[in-house]
Amino acid sequence: MAPEYAMHGQFSIKSDAWKSWNNGTTTDIIDPTLKTGSGPLHDIFRSVHIGLLCVQEKVIDRPTMASVVLMLNSFSMALPLPAEPAFFMRSNYDPEVPLLQEYNSLTGSGGLGSSQYSVNEVSISDFVPR
Structure with a gap:
């Protein structure tokens, strides 16, 4: 499972x-x-x-x-067997709350600077159509 x-x-x-x-x-x-x-x-x-x-x-x-x-x-190249994939999970999962918004609410920040990045310093883009 x-x-x-x-x-x-x-x-x-x-x-x-x-x-x-x-x-x-x-x-x-x-x-x-x-x-x-x-x-x-x-x-x-x-x-x-x-x-x-x-x-x-x-x-x-x-x-x-x-x-x-x-x-x-290269179709003649033999591929190694893949190991089990990694899973990204959060204990309080809420699909309606983007990661950055959740992080900012937990840290109390919301302006520019390091709060524009998730905890592991990877930027997150949230695209919204016009």
Whole structure:
């Protein structure tokens, strides 16, 4: 069972893709329109495999962008088996509250400066259509 489902009752795309790939049922997550007439399924399976390599829990196990480009362009290259993906979870998960807004409310800040970044100093963009 995926951790985010156990804690919040929600499945993530990563957990569904991992479960399907691990069970050998990757075709279950492929859009039906891609299954018919979009090319060989092994190309889609390879893309899913590479995607799972990119979301592995241990950062050291994840491929570099140069490696990903090489994997995508070299079909003769054998791919390593992906480990279980990492999951991002918050204990007080509320999908209506963006991370930055939640962080600012917890720290009491809201202006410019370091409060424009999440705790791990990664910027978050919240796009709103006009």
